[in-house]
Amino acid sequence: MVVSVVKRISVIEDRRGGLAPGQGPSTLVCMPESSRSLFRRVRARLAALLLLPVLVGGLAACSSGNDDEEKEAPQQERPVAASWQVDVADLAGELTDAKKRKMQEQIVATLTVYVDQALVAVPADDPFGSFTKNLAKRAKADRDLLTSAGLGEVESVVPTELTANLSVMARKGVPAGATAIVRIGLDVDDTPVTLSGQLLLTPVGDQWKIFGYDLHREGTD
């Protein structure tokens, strides 16, 4: 397995907190001043005593205002799980529409099993049920890239983009193999991760199995 690291420059909003200036009277109450003269400090304390009820009310209002902001802030929307979009981009040989449709359905089923077992499942206990037996054994060496095991301590993985463009070879009206150029977008605890590349597929009985992969994963570290 080859590992490389690339840099990406991005703009990140400062989340250190603090109230921004210019938010009205409640902001002033919440922000102490440090350079007052003694007279002004005494005057301020007197005023504070006199205005205690008002202050309490003001603080309450300030607090209340923050609650309102929290209520008004848009809720963090949970991503909607995507389903596979599988297209036959190239066909070498001939397939009837019915056989092509059946093949697409079977391949969707195979790819769905892979994503569900290997990526959505946390932990991924049985990740390679959609692989040929021999590849399933070999793929254990690449478990960190191929499954959620390599995503760290995560709570949820939601597929947000699932596309596959197939190049298919068919002989005498029967599909014999396919290369799927895939793009698997994932929401991993609100962090986007993308798995893309090629999956090699072969018909095995009434199913299709993955017998090869050439994938790379991109995501924040």
Next chain:
Amino acid sequence: MKLRWIHWTPRVAVAGILAATVALVPTSGVRTFDTELVKIDYASDIDHPKNIVWVLAMGSDARRGELITRTRADAIQLIGVNLETGTGVVIGTPATRGFPSRDTAPTGSTPRSTSGTAADGQDGGELYGIDIDYALITGFSGFERMIQAIGGVTVDSALAFSDDNLPGRYKVGKNYVNGTRALNFGRMRHFLPAGDFDRSANQGRLVKAIFSKVKAKQDVPGFFEAGMLAAVTELRTNLSPAELYRVGQLVRNVKPGKIRTCVLSGSIGTVGEASVVLPNVTAARALGEDVRDDAKLDGPC
């Protein structure tokens, strides 16, 4: 210099705007530029039950109206690839058109296609002491069509040559060849200094050129499938199309730069009235011993 100033002006302006923005905007509201490391991991593998795969690829000399499985093979290449390391070896076994039938062939002789590909694979393997995994055979037109299906190949020739029986001329170094020119490159022998042996070397170079082409285009959508459809159509083999598709995909693990070609030595003799190449069986066994476990030719060819 003027151009340079013009070139830099927008950057200076942008830098000024950025500096002013940082100075004027209060700290709590600043959006900071950060650097984020994005890690990219790669992984690739392909299902193969054995790390070393041996293929006996044969070109039949069948003429119009003849069956390729009932005719002598005059191109015989033993191809071994190591799917873990990407190394490979292509060993040519020279053959002549006058090669004897199975019944009269001397022990350890060059394999032929008179009894079908499975038996040929067995014979070819025995000569080198190697178990053949797949035996494939094709004819003239089938080979042409397979080369056409992958858009021709670029073959590296050690000699400049032509032939009195076949059209085409080849130069030393790289030659782009379409289907017909590729076929003739692998058939010509009359003007080659070492005749059958040089021809066998050229056939090995064609095999290497095919590996290089497939590897170079393996990520082009549909390229592999179009090439494999031609192979499935034109090759005679006991593999199903699905099996052949999977075997073909093993090329992904091969590094053409790590493939060595070699031609088995031998002598010209006669069996009955036929002129034949008598392979050097001792040399064949020594080659087999060298490459059997890793598909890597360490010793001399």
